[in-house]
Amino acid sequence: MAIGSVVQKGNFVYVYNEKGQQLSCIATGNKSTDGLRGYTISTVSIKKGNFIYIYDERGRQKSCVSAR
Secondary structure, X not given: OOXXXXXXXXXXXXXXXXXOOEEEEEEOOOOOOOEEEEEOOOOEEEXXXXXXXXXXXXXXXXXXXXXX
16 A cells, blocks of 8 residues: 655654555654655665665564764
8 A cells, every 4th residue: 555645743753645544653763853754655764873774654664774
């Protein structure tokens, strides 16, 4: 199922499909620089500390890369 929208609320990122149904909820880091960095039709990028984590629409981690 494709990602329709992604919204950050506090320390959580909520992923929705095109119909507005919630697909997943992903925790972000606690630093002020942590949080949602972007999304595509199939992935969500979230910064936590010195890393950017890539998740699929169901909140499963697909990869992790250095943010530096």
